[in-house]
Amino acid sequence: MKNELLLQALKGETVDRPPVWMMRQAGRYLPDFMKLREKYDFFTRCQTPELATEITLMPIDQIGVDAAIIFSDILVVLQAMNIAVEMREGVGPFLPQPIIDQAALDQVILPDVNERLGYVFEAVKMTKSELNERVPLIGFAGAPWTLLCYAVQGQGSKNFDRAKAFCFQEPAMAKELLQKITTTTIAYLREKIKAGADVIQIFDSWGGLLSPTDYQEFSWPYIQQIIDALSGTVPLIVFGKGCWFALQEMSKSGASALGIDWTCTARNARYLSGGQITLQGNFDPSRLLSPIPEIKTQVKQMIHAFGKDRYIVNLGHGILPNIPVDHAKAFVDAVKEYQS
């Protein structure tokens, strides 16, 4: 690998500067992405390895990040399980038949992932080949709880109230669904690694909607299962948005790194995670709307606060569509200019 910074940081090795990438870095703030978006709908882009590869490479070539993350969506796993997912303009993901009772749950299958998600593995292989060992490639999956949120709620939500109600009123059914998602995710990630992913990230975007007790019941055990099943393969990053309260447990899970959002200071994150594990984050995506000199100052302060080692520079959530490209580039450049 020509640029091994990410892998070094995940091993806890000393580096000259931390690696940098951005969640949703191959996204709507990039003009070239928007051009492809006009021609192909969302799932066509996911399902066509050539398109997924082209999109994955954009931020490597145009922004200069230190890692690629395969262009895909966490919801493809639900699709593979026979849960229909549409992408509706102005609504986002829409699931016409949410899983709200045993009858619906019985229709959810444990798929042959090669049959149903082969296009993802093809995209990973093609991207690896195109990358030609320039930077590592990250594969990813949603945490089972986050996927349940969509499967039950049927669409995005501020508080995923229907999904939570389902868990609290029908915990046995909820756990059956969570287990099906977990089993599928493990099979899916194993194939993604076989196809060439160098690192895996688990996104628990909605873990922070749960109380710490409910998180231990409905989210964490399923993430831990995934970590255990993938143990000994590639480094794994767990990002739980709003999950500061679980950082201690997460730090003992076998994950190589933990993602941090911007409400948790570097100091709190290091303290809560025990000070030894690699951390990733945590620039507020909205802060990329600040003037460029301020972005650069704040990035340097952030690296200083986290420390250059055992640290991966990233945002605290996905980049927003309205971020100017030169602001995203300034974020990355500030890391490259860092001198300890």
Place this chain on the structure above:
Amino acid sequence: MKNELLLQALKGETVDRPPVWMMRQAGRYLPDFMKLREKYDFFTRCQTPELATEITLMPIDQIGVDAAIIFSDILVVLQAMNIAVEMREGVGPFLPQPIIDQAALDQVILPDVNERLGYVFEAVKMTKSELNERVPLIGFAGAPWTLLCYAVQGQGSKNFDRAKAFCFQEPAMAKELLQKITTTTIAYLREKIKAGADVIQIFDSWGGLLSPTDYQEFSWPYIQQIIDALSGTVPLIVFGKGCWFALQEMSKSGASALGIDWTCTARNARYLSGGQITLQGNFDPSRLLSPIPEIKTQVKQMIHAFGKDRYIVNLGHGILPNIPVDHAKAFVDAVKEYQS
């Protein structure tokens, strides 16, 4: 006062059991509220002292909470400042002319609160009279940052991206708006106290969207101004949703109590707030959808975790419209059944 539990808890006195009330307790889960809602639109209910009084008293009579909170809305303060606020079906608050530039900001006035918000003070007086000293009456206001979120974004939002962009790109304008809101809020709360409010709560519903550094720049100083201005009047409760990272600073502010959301355990909340200040919270509103026996068990566990003294039982955010009345009542009953 016949029931002084809330005032005792706010003074840190020893009590037989903690007081209990629920944020948004006079709300859409109550059938009688829904009947009034069919007849009168939102702001008519706020602006008619007889209706506001009737609604405020509903949960006292029907659920048995230990405190009343005047029925109103945080956005009436913006209306008084010449910022139009509509309540649109299916959308919620909608501000047709958001404050996005200096020209709009120049139209924002520092109102004579008695002239523009006299109906709130009338409602407070009428409610105090109807309550006849049964329980204390809480008056409230939104935190300046939370009001700015609506004033700039123009409606509710998952991340209030436009409001944050305004602050980060035009900090001087943002602070001018925050100061105008703060000055108006202080005048408003002084009159509310004069009218009879026994306690004041500040709601910073969106403080947790900011990084700790940005919270110190755009939210906290304005809340501290309000606390300082009201010092020596009535006890003040500050609730910052998602603001666990600021609990230490908040605990030194002169506030009598701090509201806690359900992502912060009792243990973390006590630790972060220094162990001395009264805390209020933090049942997940969605957890009121659990079966009644489970609600009762969890409420007792919660009291045990916070301790019965220096504690006010509440939810971690407003009660949801789909909570069955008997579940809300079970929450309150569980507190009354508590024996240490």
